[in-house]
Amino acid sequence: MNKLTVFAATAALLFSSCADNTMNNPILADSGLPHGAPAFDKIKSEDFRPAFEYAIAKAKEEIDAIINSNEEPDFRNTIEAMEYAGSDLNKVSGLFFNLKEANSDETMRAIAEEVSPKLTEFSLYISMNEKLFERVKSVYDRKESLGLDEEQMKLLENTYKSFARNGANLPEEKKAEFGEIMEKVSVASLKFGNNSLAATNAFTLEIKDSNDLAGLPKFVINMAAGEAKSRGKDGWIFTLQYPSFGPFMKYSANRELRKEMWTANATQCTSGEFDNSEIIKEIVNYRLQAANLLGYETHADYVLEENMAKTRDNVTDFLNRLVKETRPFAENEVKELEKYARENGLEGKLMPWDISYYSEKLKHEKYSLNDEMLKPYFKLENVQNAVFGLANRLYGITITENGDYPVYHPDVKAFEVNDRDGKFLALLYVDYFPRASKSSGAWMTEFRGQRIKDGKEERPVINLVLNFTKPTETEPSLLTFYEVTTFLHEFGHGLHGIFSKGTYGSLTGTNVARDFVELPSQIMENWATEPEFLASFAKHYETGEVIPQEYIDKIIESKNFQSGYAQMRQLSLGLIDMAWHTLSEPFSGNVLEFEKKASEPTKLMVSIEGTGTSPVFGHIFAGGYDAGYYSYKWAEVLEADAFSLFKEKGIFNTEVAQSFRENILSRGGIEDADVLYRNFRGRDPEPEALMHKLGLVK
Numbered sequence: 001m002n003k004l005t006v007f008a009a010t011a012a013l014l015f016s017s018c019a020d021n022t023m024n025n026p027i028l029a030d031s032g033l034p035h036g037a038p039a040f041d042k043i044k045s046e047d048f049r050p051a052f053e054y055a056i057a058k059a060k061e062e063i064d065a066i067i068n069s070n071e072e073p074d075f076r077n078t079i080e081a082m083e084y085a086g087s088d089l090n091k092v093s094g095l096f097f098n099l100k101e102a103n104s105d106e107t108m109r110a111i112a113e114e115v116s117p118k119l120t121e122f123s124l125y126i127s128m129n130e131k132l133f134e135r136v137k138s139v140y141d142r143k144e145s146l147g148l149d150e151e152q153m154k155l156l157e158n159t160y161k162s163f164a165r166n167g168a169n170l171p172e173e174k175k176a177e178f179g180e181i182m183e184k185v186s187v188a189s190l191k192f193g194n195n196s197l198a199a200t201n202a203f204t205l206e207i208k209d210s211n212d213l214a215g216l217p218k219f220v221i222n223m224a225a226g227e228a229k230s231r232g233k234d235g236w237i238f239t240l241q242y243p244s245f246g247p248f249m250k251y252s253a254n255r256e257l258r259k260e261m262w263t264a265n266a267t268q269c270t271s272g273e274f275d276n277s278e279i280i281k282e283i284v285n286y287r288l289q290a291a292n293l294l295g296y297e298t299h300a301d302y303v304l305e306e307n308m309a310k311t312r313d314n315v316t317d318f319l320n321r322l323v324k325e326t327r328p329f330a331e332n333e334v335k336e337l338e339k340y341a342r343e344n345g346l347e348g349k350l351m352p353w354d355i356s357y358y359s360e361k362l363k364h365e366k367y368s369l370n371d372e373m374l375k376p377y378f379k380l381e382n383v384q385n386a387v388f389g390l391a392n393r394l395y396g397i398t399i400t401e402n403g404d405y406p407v408y409h410p411d412v413k414a415f416e417v418n419d420r421d422g423k424f425l426a427l428l429y430v431d432y433f434p435r436a437s438k439s440s441g442a443w444m445t446e447f448r449g450q451r452i453k454d455g456k457e458e459r460p461v462i463n464l465v466l467n468f469t470k471p472t473e474t475e476p477s478l479l480t481f482y483e484v485t486t487f488l489h490e491f492g493h494g495l496h497g498i499f500s501k502g503t504y505g506s507l508t509g510t511n512v513a514r515d516f517v518e519l520p521s522q523i524m525e526n527w528a529t530e531p532e533f534l535a536s537f538a539k540h541y542e543t544g545e546v547i548p549q550e551y552i553d554k555i556i557e558s559k560n561f562q563s564g565y566a567q568m569r570q571l572s573l574g575l576i577d578m579a580w581h582t583l584s585e586p587f588s589g590n591v592l593e594f595e596k597k598a599s600e601p602t603k604l605m606v607s608i609e610g611t612g613t614s615p616v617f618g619h620i621f622a623g624g625y626d627a628g629y630y631s632y633k634w635a636e637v638l639e640a641d642a643f644s645l646f647k648e649k650g651i652f653n654t655e656v657a658q659s660f661r662e663n664i665l666s667r668g669g670i671e672d673a674d675v676l677y678r679n680f681r682g683r684d685p686e687p688e689a690l691m692h693k694l695g696l697v698k
Helices: 003-024 045-067 075-084 087-102 106-127 130-141 150-165 172-202 218-230 242-251 255-266 277-293 299-304 312-343 352-367 371-377 380-395 481-498 519-529 531-537 549-558 563-581 591-598 631-649 654-665 673-681 688-693
Strands: 204-207 236-239 398-401 412-418 424-431 443-448 451-453 456-458 461-465
Touching: 045 075, 045 087, 045 106, 045 130, 075 130, 075 150, 087 106, 087 443, 087 461, 106 172, 130 150, 172 277, 204 255, 218 236, 218 242, 218 371, 236 242, 242 255, 242 352, 255 352, 277 299, 277 563, 277 591, 299 312, 299 563, 312 352, 312 563, 312 631, 312 688, 352 549, 371 549, 380 398, 380 481, 380 531, 380 654, 424 481, 443 481, 461 481, 481 519, 519 531, 519 631, 519 654, 531 549, 563 591, 563 631, 631 654, 631 673, 631 688, 654 673
Parallel strands: 424 461
Antiparallel strands: 204 236, 398 412, 412 424, 443 461, 451 456
8 A cells, every 4th residue: 555545544543543532632622612712721732642633534534525425526515625624633733833832842842743744644645636636626627607706716726726736736656756755844844943942942141240240231130030030040041032132132241241142042053952954955955856846946936926926036136126225224334333333342343242232322322212211111011902902993893801711821811802893803812921832933823713614603713922021020021112013013913813704714814925914914013103102002110101202202213223234134034045945956065154155145244153044044944934034025015005005194094994904904815915905005015115114215
């Protein structure tokens, strides 16, 4: 028997053996909670293994029922049936992989390594099944005569295209090869992510001498003391988690310790126990092999076909144009910083570990503004209420905390979201603080998406995962301004899920083109620098004093401080991503040297041997942004142009907000992204909007 036949037989046995235990598994059983909320108080890590076994077997049975149907293939019994098949598997996967990133443990990581190949194998069982593809193709070939509505037509086209893009048209021997490659990509990406998390947790900077805390503000010192205490140690501990690493690099007057921290961060996974170098080679080479099998010259050609950008030439032209236009501004910013640093005691050359430190000092000198001044006005609870209140003002929705819902960690809060007419829209979970079991960064996910099945609508269950400054024994959680904008960003993704409106889950919410998905998130960041919004909530956590107008003025004045340098950093990451994924020959060279060459057009500082971004570039090697990191800048063009309409009509204008909701947020992927944007804006985006927004114009 071939591999898939063995898998099918195994799945059938698993289905038989696990069926009786379904109702006893808290992952699969009805939670009994309002709106089908997950029973996090009952779910244990070890419950996922049998849940996956059952769900994969059941999904296989559902697919086989479609394949073996005696009915003539039509939209209902083939395309729609496939859309709804595997509901239990989607439920288990939605819980497992989100929790693995937000609250992982050894059991979860072991299960992930076991189940990922099985999921890939099952996916290939569908995409390479000739009988199933014949049924899909039969419906697709008659699509114009079926009287399908817009959403049904889009689902049919996506289903057919998914088969073609996953090897359905390959010769039999090539299908097996494609399947093996995709399984290897899955396993390698998983290892990459596990190494990154382990490397972040492996490093700590322990300080015993208070003299080594020179320059650090009280809130940073208190946070480090709390970290040490939580580990049962004296003194102060700093980690590579951003709420610890970022402030240390900004404020520490000890250059040697800054160098130690920066080097630890920049050499993560470049060598040693958690080295990702060979894994990167595996991933890019496997992706290239898969693309070649499907008839594409590069992996980027394969990916971009489904994005707004369409071709790699369009992406590289976009990035190179921005590099060319931005470079003069970025170079002047670096020269200004070097001059300032020398005038303020820097000996020798300005190095990468000096950038944040002197940038913060220069910013304070220019605008008399820093995080220590602003943080007292950004108490987490106040920011949360303001962000939720903004959604109420724009869209009329209410977001109410409900402590009766169980959560997967004490840091998590649960909320119910209702529309202006009181109709339930979504459950929203927000996970605020860093911990060893949680990946770094910030993201939005769904435990369950929105869809309509059997005439009943299932509303989404959204999760926002953040890594904000923790409260200390003496202070509540006080956010930096960067963290305020991060909250707005991820909440924008949340709104994209909350407002989902459609029949088919694969077409709703954030299931849109990769270079369009950041529009709803990035547009929300604009309100962070709007005076009227800031004044509505920024109050001193101790005195209740509203943030002084001069602080607001300084925030506005400083919003484009070193915007050229920041943009070049993002463009550098985009170029690195495209370099890896426009390879047309297998790669066997040095990972760090390759990255160095790819990012050369954006180089503004001296390169440090042995350091690099690729070994921890989870977005492109483990996070779905492969050949897509450019999309942050692409979407920034969209949001700069889109927000200009709010600026023109009023930043709280409900008519503009309603149009954005109806044409962008609630439409998912039912229509192509460029059509959605034109429906909202009345025209294509104006590329110049981004450079104007950033102040990068002469």
